[in-house]
Amino acid sequence: MQTIQGILPLMTDLRFIFFVMIGAVSGLFVGAIPGLSVSMATALLVSITYTWQTSDAMATIMGVYVVGVFSGALSAILINIPGAPSSVVTTLDGYPLSKSGNAYKALVYATWYSFIGSVFGLVVMGILAGPITAMALRFHPMDYFLLALFGLTTVGGLTSRNFSKGLVSACIGIFFSLIGMDSVMGTPRLTMGIQNLKAGIPTVPALVGLFGFAEVLTVVCQGITDGKVLRIHQEKILLREVFREFPRSMLYCVIGTFVGALPGAGGPVASFLAYGQAKRIVRHPSRPFGEGAVEGIVASESANNACIGGALIPMLTLAIPGDAVTAIILSVFYIHGLQPGPTFLKTGKIHFYEILAGGLIACVFLLLLGLLVAPRISKVINVPKRILLPIVVVLCVIGAYACNRRVFDVELMFFFGIVGFILRRRGFPIAPITLGLVLGGMMDSNFRRAVSLASTTPNPILSMFGRPITVILLILTVSALLGQTPVVKKLLRKKNISV
């Protein structure tokens, strides 16, 4: 009640709304371009907004954040290049759907469920910030490791018919993430003598290469089939139909918000986990998963947008950023002389309201912009490939270069393009690689930390696995692993048990 009273004046403040709108429009634009990440946009904004009032700065940044996370889905759906790691899962069903001429439908679903996810996450943040922080604090290194492993195992089975091949892709991703300085001991490893690799493999160039450049190579390899212009089904999409997925999306939102609240996990993990759940609970998808099921888009988009609210929670309550963007928001607080931390929710209440109100207004803009842009932008799919592909290549180069300003990253992007191309030709899915890349470092350091912590206790095994959260995660992970192995599958099928 008090919260509503707090945000109402802001929600009706025209100046505040105007700044959110500026942010939202830039977010739409930046997020949709592969390689230009939301965190980069926010970082740029901070440098512009530091002389502004805190409320204006917050409004703009929340606009960029919320809409930017959503608009990663646009390029994912239309050209199979996710704008950011968290949109990777959206490509799985979004692109096939738009290839079959239903880009508009895919975009409408993505818009609505991004909206629902964002609102859900922010509302939860408004109400439950305290309890969720307490829960996130209970996660020990071993739990982070198992959570990451769980994410990877479900993924392996999701994106490919061959379970092993999916897992191999995930392992390839982990391998690449291990290259560079080891974050615990600070020594270089697996750099193969290349000085530039010491800083590790940056995510964005790898992502742009694996999806963008590899896509170009694949299309070129298969021969361009221009001429037959796709008929765009711009049928009227009934809201009632869109909302049929609403009850299930609540589950994805819960997953998204909670995963978002765990520092270090974030959007990619949430969307993969939600997609895994979707595959399990949706018995009769509109089309098979991976071939354009709107249910898949719903899962991915509602989860990754729900992450926003989640990621803001530890930032507000502990001054610990949940992801790259919240780290930047944190810096805005510092620049404006505020001191986030455990007492912030009491002392900085007005800024809490600003974030909440800014986020909620941004959600409205997300919906408006999404529905406004969707019919126009869905025609991109009809631009002739011979015109589109060179532009995509140039965009890939810019995206790879822009985040660290190293030409080496452009070379890495080309390398990952080739890797992605070859793997695709051999039937290895690409999506798990990105997840492995995002999670590998976290798995490695947390695993060693867990072992190191346990090694000094009298009973190492108990101290490693003896806690309730760990036990639950362990059971989930092991059952996910076993449930997908061919041997167990056969056994279960014999006994007529459905998993």
Add this chain to the structure above:
Amino acid sequence: MKKVCWVVMLIAVLSMISGSVLADYPFSSVTMIIPYGAGGTTDLVGRQFATALGKVLGTTFVPENQGGASGSIGCQAALDATKDGSVVLFTAESLGTQRVMDISKLSYADFSPIMAVANDPKVIVVSGDSKYDTIDALLADIQANPYTVQMSYTGPGGSGHVQALIMNQYNYFPAMTAYSGGSDCYLAVMSNQVVFTNSNYSTVASYIESGDLKLLAIAGTERMAQYPDVPALSEKMENSEKLLSIPYTPLSLLVAKDVPEDIQEQLRNAALEAVKDPDFVAFMEKNNIEKLYEKYPTLEDIRSFYKQWESTVSWLLYDANAATFSPEEFGIPRP
């Protein structure tokens, strides 16, 4: 036509927000690399200093966290960047130990100092519901059970590690686990993964106030004005004043050695102005941060302080068998 209009409008709006195009130094924005995670002490002070510097130079200093590997990744990035002053480095002490620790080939010699800004005192904290209420109880337990009382630290060669080595010299052997940043360290304490850590005061001040963390001791030689009852560690360990009085977290503003002299000069003058900024001074005093720019006012002072620091800590690490290479290999004399 309509589409063209849209694009033009979009570009217009975006260029409006982003302000003017780049001009001469100081550029419209200068990147300040902070080679540690957000929320750590280097980050906190760095951001405050960035704001103050920005005011003086009439530009924006954008702090950029590039954490990992005891700060070496961010330092390397600062060296690799264009050497036109568009990238500056705000870092803690680890530059002095990276070579002997085999973390990197970097040292203070690769950079030109602009200013030694601050030293954040280290404090020993346990979680709010910990069974330890005094430093004596904690120390007694560590002594009675070597390698079982768990402590989190920020990685080999970092200030947490160095102080733990000093404790080792007095026969206290905690069980140590490395985390990737200062905030991870005290979070590990708060979530009871480990028993204690030695954090920088400014990062944990609000947690001590809120009761999430308990302050047991100041890991130095002097008590704090805010907490007159909390003992300094040197009171508990005999003859440790010499080792404990060194500023273990000297935070400095540096640029790559090859940055043109006149730009270094500009930055130096700006820094001298920036430390007079009332907001900055208030921040330093509120958090009990030692003003190193008063202790080492000239560039010569700073350079000789780096030399002394490098030699003391490098040999401390090497003698404790914690360093990979002998400081001798790099021509670092014994203190």
Add this chain to the structure above:
Amino acid sequence: MNNLKKRQAADGAVVAGLGVWLLIHSVTHLLNMKAKASWIMSPYLFPLILAGAVIILGLTILIPAFAADDRKETTDQEKHGNSLRVFILLAISIVYDILMRFAGFIPSTAAVVLAMTAFLGERRLKILIPMAVFTPVVLTLIFKVGLGVRLP
């Protein structure tokens, strides 16, 4: 053994091979480690575990390829491709990379867009020329001026 099985066996063998390489690499490093550091915190512990997982996964792909199971498995990428075109595109990209280091963003992009569009089958000059000119200029406007992103 049909074609599909052969491909699968090759995939499995390559994966397992990579795993073995990683295993050897990690073990050498673990053995060469200075005695005083503990193996638990060694950076090569996790690569070692990963290597084990990769080898097992490689075998699970390799072994079923030899099993007498002839149920039809469809792979996604069975279409025949033209690898020459891929090589040409890669060559253009490499030239782009090199060109960018010397000539800067706008000229190199113009040249590469021209080459690539022509290679992909566009022959009309009235499309080729404007594309080559407008792509780099518009992108520079958007990114460098609009967003303040630095370009190569």
